[in-house]
Amino acid sequence: MSSITANTKTPESKCDVLIVGAGPAGLMLATWMARCGINARIVDKRGTKIYAGQADGLQIRSLEIFDSFGFCDRAWKEANHMIEMCMWNPDSDGVIRRSDRVPDVPIGMSRFQQIVLHQGRIERFFLDHIKKHSKNSIQVERGVLPESLSVDEKLMGDHSTSSYPIKVKIRHLTEEEAIPAQSNGSSVSDGLFRSNLAEDDTDDLIRKGQSKAGTDEILKAKYMVGCDGAHSWTRRQLGFELHGEPTDFIWGVLDIIPITDFPDIRMRCAVHSAENGSLMVIPRENKLVRLYIQLKEIKPDASGRADRSQIKPDNIIKAAQKIIAPYNLTYEYCDWWTAYQIGQRVGTNFDYNSRVFLAGDAVHTHSPKAGQGMNVSMQDAYNLGWKLSLVVKGLAKPEILKTYQSERRRIAQDLIDFDHKFSRLFSGRPAIDVLDEAGVSMAEFKQAFVKGNMFASGLSVDYGASMLVAKAGDATEQGDGTDVSSTSKSRIIGTQDLAANIKMGMRFPSFKVLNQADARPWHLQEKLRSDGRFRIVLFAGNVLAAPQKERLDVFCEKMVASAFVQPRLYKDIAVLTVHSAKRTEVELLRDFPDVLHPFDERTGWDYNSVYVDDESYHEGHGQAYEGYGVDKEHGCVVVTRPDQYVGFVGPLDGGEGWTGVESYFEGIFV
Numbered sequence: 001m002s003s004i005t006a007n008t009k010t011p012e013s014k015c016d017v018l019i020v021g022a023g024p025a026g027l028m029l030a031t032w033m034a035r036c037g038i039n040a041r042i043v044d045k046r047g048t049k050i051y052a053g054q055a056d057g058l059q060i061r062s063l064e065i066f067d068s069f070g071f072c073d074r075a076w077k078e079a080n081h082m083i084e085m086c087m088w089n090p091d092s093d094g095v096i097r098r099s100d101r102v103p104d105v106p107i108g109m110s111r112f113q114q115i116v117l118h119q120g121r122i123e124r125f126f127l128d129h130i131k132k133h134s135k136n137s138i139q140v141e142r143g144v145l146p147e148s149l150s151v152d153e154k155l156m157g158d159h160s161t162s163s164y165p166i167k168v169k170i171r172h173l174t175e176e177e178a179i180p181a182q183s184n185g186s187s188v189s190d191g192l193f194r195s196n197l198a199e200d201d202t203d204d205l206i207r208k209g210q211s212k213a214g215t216d217e218i219l220k221a222k223y224m225v226g227c228d229g230a231h232s233w234t235r236r237q238l239g240f241e242l243h244g245e246p247t248d249f250i251w252g253v254l255d256i257i258p259i260t261d262f263p264d265i266r267m268r269c270a271v272h273s274a275e276n277g278s279l280m281v282i283p284r285e286n287k288l289v290r291l292y293i294q295l296k297e298i299k300p301d302a303s304g305r306a307d308r309s310q311i312k313p314d315n316i317i318k319a320a321q322k323i324i325a326p327y328n329l330t331y332e333y334c335d336w337w338t339a340y341q342i343g344q345r346v347g348t349n350f351d352y353n354s355r356v357f358l359a360g361d362a363v364h365t366h367s368p369k370a371g372q373g374m375n376v377s378m379q380d381a382y383n384l385g386w387k388l389s390l391v392v393k394g395l396a397k398p399e400i401l402k403t404y405q406s407e408r409r410r411i412a413q414d415l416i417d418f419d420h421k422f423s424r425l426f427s428g429r430p431a432i433d434v435l436d437e438a439g440v441s442m443a444e445f446k447q448a449f450v451k452g453n454m455f456a457s458g459l460s461v462d463y464g465a466s467m468l469v470a471k472a473g474d475a476t477e478q479g480d481g482t483d484v485s486s487t488s489k490s491r492i493i494g495t496q497d498l499a500a501n502i503k504m505g506m507r508f509p510s511f512k513v514l515n516q517a518d519a520r521p522w523h524l525q526e527k528l529r530s531d532g533r534f535r536i537v538l539f540a541g542n543v544l545a546a547p548q549k550e551r552l553d554v555f556c557e558k559m560v561a562s563a564f565v566q567p568r569l570y571k572d573i574a575v576l577t578v579h580s581a582k583r584t585e586v587e588l589l590r591d592f593p594d595v596l597h598p599f600d601e602r603t604g605w606d607y608n609s610v611y612v613d614d615e616s617y618h619e620g621h622g623q624a625y626e627g628y629g630v631d632k633e634h635g636c637v638v639v640t641r642p643d644q645y646v647g648f649v650g651p652l653d654g655g656e657g658w659t660g661v662e663s664y665f666e667g668i669f670v
Helices: 024-036 060-069 072-078 119-134 202-209 233-238 313-324 373-392 398-427 442-457 546-561 624-628 656-666
Strands: 012-020 040-044 084-090 096-103 140-142 144-151 166-172 216-226 242-260 268-272 278-283 289-294 329-347 356-358 512-515 521-523 534-541 573-579 610-612 636-640 646-650
Touching: 012 024, 012 373, 024 040, 024 119, 024 373, 040 144, 060 072, 060 373, 072 119, 084 442, 096 442, 144 233, 216 233, 216 373, 233 356, 242 313, 242 398, 268 442, 278 313, 278 398, 289 313, 313 329, 329 398, 373 398, 398 442, 534 546, 546 656, 636 656, 646 656
Parallel strands: 012 040, 012 216, 040 140, 084 268, 216 356, 534 573, 573 610
Antiparallel strands: 084 096, 144 166, 166 216, 242 289, 242 329, 268 278, 278 289, 512 521, 512 610, 534 636, 636 646
């Protein structure tokens, strides 16, 4: 953090990146800043982190991201694991019956499954990781409210180290101001202040604080990211809007330890009653269960918003009891509760001139029942963080920042479309028979859940062509319409069919391989750590065949001789190798060029960069080449971005293959 300027009426400071909002999206961004050594500040108007309630579902892709940072094991151990989804629907007599069981997530897609753990613990994992990697230089500054934002348009195009075009006036709140108002009439903490049923209190806080002296600070920044929720102050300062429509569906949420004879209370359940609405059961950690409960008797008023005074835990549990009858449901302990109105909205813009960005709920809002809010928000920040870091350091061209909106706004649009259909199927009355056109088909609901599972997992994300993704086709059409044309002389197009199942624009999938030096099995994706580096993954093929060994050697010679790539090796571009020969017939130091296992005078040879697709003593054969769709003899070369998404696929040779790799990096690095 920069030192404060002395001898000024209002103290001033500078930072490279200002993050507004310390929820999961803001903390994900701060994690990238810590990992990449960026001078960043993160502020939040609330006085404390979350201790109960809020988001709880962690999807597969989020867990892979946590693993890439190194703290997935903490979440995996503490959380409740979601294995099966049970569907309960009314029979011909209108009595709810279990009608189906399906896997909670697609089978065989990842080494992880969906888990649930309350947001406060997830925030703690981020905070500990940020503290470790920033050595306390990045800390959440709580009770800090931004009051004004101005941008010097003359400096917007200057991305040099001395340019700070953003000026934000921030105010340090009192302890009383930083505590959110709670609902009257309930002794249990609630989340209504964060709900879309509540008005935002930011403007009131700004107005009340205008007469207070000595609490202000002027902060100048190179870049700014608003991760400040659906009521986003940052978005409003930019004049951007969320487009979409609310519905009349009001839902309550209870985190309780239930006392019930409902047999599937420890399974994820979708319960549709004949006349009383719907309910979702999410079994949580420590015997807690989250219930999402449709409140059919509460309707929005003429303004389109429901009266919050009607919504209390007692009313919510009564609605749940009607839905789940003839089973009994009560509780003695409630940990947290809230309510919300279903609506789907997406932002018109995700950034302002590649200087001020928006992420998470600030640019997309939807219902929480598909477990997408926290996950998609974190993945917005995961996409943006490494790009900002590389540009701040002067390593990458500022043009890569345009790909944030192009990639993430299209994902948000897909999410809104998915949630629009799923939430309406969930909230609708079950059809009595095939002639009941006003009712919802339960077969259609099941189909939507199973089909939507792949999308909800986060594994179907497919980024369009850009300087970061060497796909064929129109880059503008494949994104959200943003122009992400590269400034390089010619656009590079990869050769997708060389790795049929390593799709350019999608996350690098994972199969088991063995370390060549010690035979230990690893998921290859585990080696794509989130440390800000690109990776060249060489599928070296059969290195015992002389022609293939020659191709590998020539490729490596080109890599070492490259005036553009060689200076960036290991620091900005790491190299991983996976070959397909018999492990016991291959020697690391004999059969692989030094660049693939570099020597350090202090620590010796690198034994953790060369792997083999072969049989493990204890875990079988990973069949990685087959899984990846790569030819075992000739292999190929794959380039992954720092966020594990695939940027380029090409042949493993010193001609077209190396030219493609070098040209790909020339389009990105300064």
